Amino acid sequence: SRWGDGQRHREERRRGSETLEPPSGTGVYGPEESQQVVFGDVCPLLTSLIDGYNVCIMAYGQTGCGKSYTMLGPHSKEERIPPWGPHSDLGIMPRAAAELFRLIAENPSRRLQVDLSIVEVYNNNIFDLLAKARGMAASGCRREALTTKDARREVPLLTREPVHSAEDFVALAAGSLRLRAELATLVHARSSRSHLIITATLTRGPAAGGSPADQQAERPPLEGRPASGSRGGASCGRAPAGSPGAQQLKEQVHAKLQLVDLAGSECAGVSGVTGSALRETSFINRSLAALADVLGALSERRGHIPYRNSQLTHFLQDVLGGDAKLLVMLCVSPCRKHVAETLRCLGFGARAKQVQRGQASGGSPAPRKPR
Numbered sequence: 001s002r003w004g005d006g007q008r009h010r011e012e013r014r015r016g017s018e019t020l021e022p023p024s025g026t027g028v029y030g031p032e033e034s035q036q037v038v039f040g041d042v043c044p045l046l047t048s049l050i051d052g053y054n055v056c057i058m059a060y061g062q063t064g065c066g067k068s069y070t071m072l073g074p075h076s077k078e079e080r081i082p083p084w085g086p087h088s089d090l091g092i093m094p095r096a097a098a099e100l101f102r103l104i105a106e107n108p109s110r111r112l113q114v115d116l117s118i119v120e121v122y123n124n125n126i127f128d129l130l131a132k133a134r135g136m137a138a139s140g141c142r143r144e145a146l147t148t149k150d151a152r153r154e155v156p157l158l159t160r161e162p163v164h165s166a167e168d169f170v171a172l173a174a175g176s177l178r179l180r181a182e183l184a185t186l187v188h189a190r191s192s193r194s195h196l197i198i199t200a201t202l203t204r205g206p207a208a209g210g211s212p213a214d215q216q217a218e219r220p221p222l223e224g225r226p227a228s229g230s231r232g233g234a235s236c237g238r239a240p241a242g243s244p245g246a247q248q249l250k251e252q253v254h255a256k257l258q259l260v261d262l263a264g265s266e267c268a269g270v271s272g273v274t275g276s277a278l279r280e281t282s283f284i285n286r287s288l289a290a291l292a293d294v295l296g297a298l299s300e301r302r303g304h305i306p307y308r309n310s311q312l313t314h315f316l317q318d319v320l321g322g323d324a325k326l327l328v329m330l331c332v333s334p335c336r337k338h339v340a341e342t343l344r345c346l347g348f349g350a351r352a353k354q355v356q357r358g359q360a361s362g363g364s365p366a367p368r369k370p371r
């Protein structure tokens with residue numbers, strides 16, 4: 001949890017009390033905890049990504065509790081992501097980009113290339129923010145998550161842009177973020193009205209004199225791995241621009257990183273929204289409920305998982321039910337008046353923790369373990 005009573009938690013720990021100790025696999029950060037410390041716990045997932053695991057890092061919580069701050073950092077309208085600096089408040093996304101490219105540079109023999117796609121899910125519609133940023137009127141910017149006959153999840157025509165450095169990554173994200181839907185509410189003056197999903201797809205570039213031993217040491221690509229149950233494999237929709245027909249390309253997807261800044265759950269009475277904003281709130285709450293339903297169905301190991309009840313869960317299908325590593329950051333308010341939302345948020349986290357995962361499809365064989 002990001003906004004907890006951090007000081008009290010630390011005091012209790014100093015006194016050796018166990019009362020506030022979080023359950024295993026859970027970290028608690030107070031409001032004064034630095035972004036660097038938070039990222040310290042996230043960072044090992046980037047190594048998993050390079051090892052071939054799909055990874056999702058998701059911020060969930062009440063409106064105005066710090067999801068965007070945690071994922072992106074403090075931002076202004078002009079500067080959606082603050083400039084890099086040793087003591088800056090950069091969030092998970094720019095730090096993850098820096099770590100990703102550091103790890104890629106450390107081991108060039110893997111020939112990993114990174115493509116980025118950025119979407120927002122607004123009123124249960126998926127909008128391709130990279131297409132929007134480039135004014136792609138021809139294909140429009142509305143997209144749809146589909147399930148193929150072989151049970152793979154695909155998003156046809158989704159734009160993917162190659163990025164060659166952390167700077168490229170952050171600049172592309174910052175450009176798209178300007179287009180994200182926002183609104184001033186009674187709770188938060190700059191409330192996000194959509195779920196933001198940044199996907200970095202890692203593919204292998206063509207071998208440049210790689211030895212047969214190198215080739216053998218590599219695991220089979222995700223596209224070549226069997227989909228487990230009804231869970232989808234990796235989507236391979238390519239950017240329509242500049243690569244006509246490229247969607248058919250069977251590429252070697254190594255792994256995917258999804259960074260998700262969810263819209264805030266909110267009670268309309270508290271946020272004071274009316275009219276079209278109330279409709280947005282209703283879509284936000286419904287899609288978050290659909291997300292909780294999916295986690296509930298997965299934790300109870302039901303035969304049918306209702307991914308298709310919302311575009312959000314359909315889009316995230318691979319990282320919710322697939323063999324991926326999912327990290328949920330719960331952002332909660334320390335205010336007494338928000339206690340009902342805080343409890344709901346913790347309930348969501350408890351549900352996510354109950355989901356048992358199968359053996360992750362990337363990396364070397366790992367024991368079954370809970371999320």
Ligand SMILES: Nc1ncnc2c1ncn2[C@@H]1O[C@H](COP(=O)(O)OP(=O)(O)OP(=O)(O)O)[C@@H](O)[C@H]1O
Nearest residue numbers: 031063064065066067068069074188191192263264
């Ligand atoms: N740990 C923190 N330290 C300092 N400021 C913070 C922290 N967390 C959040 N804030 C500030 O609180 C305000 C609300 O945070 P943020 O925009 O991240 O909320 P949110 O959960 O994304 O809201 P919404 O769901 O409405 O978009 C911002 O001005 C942000 O800079």
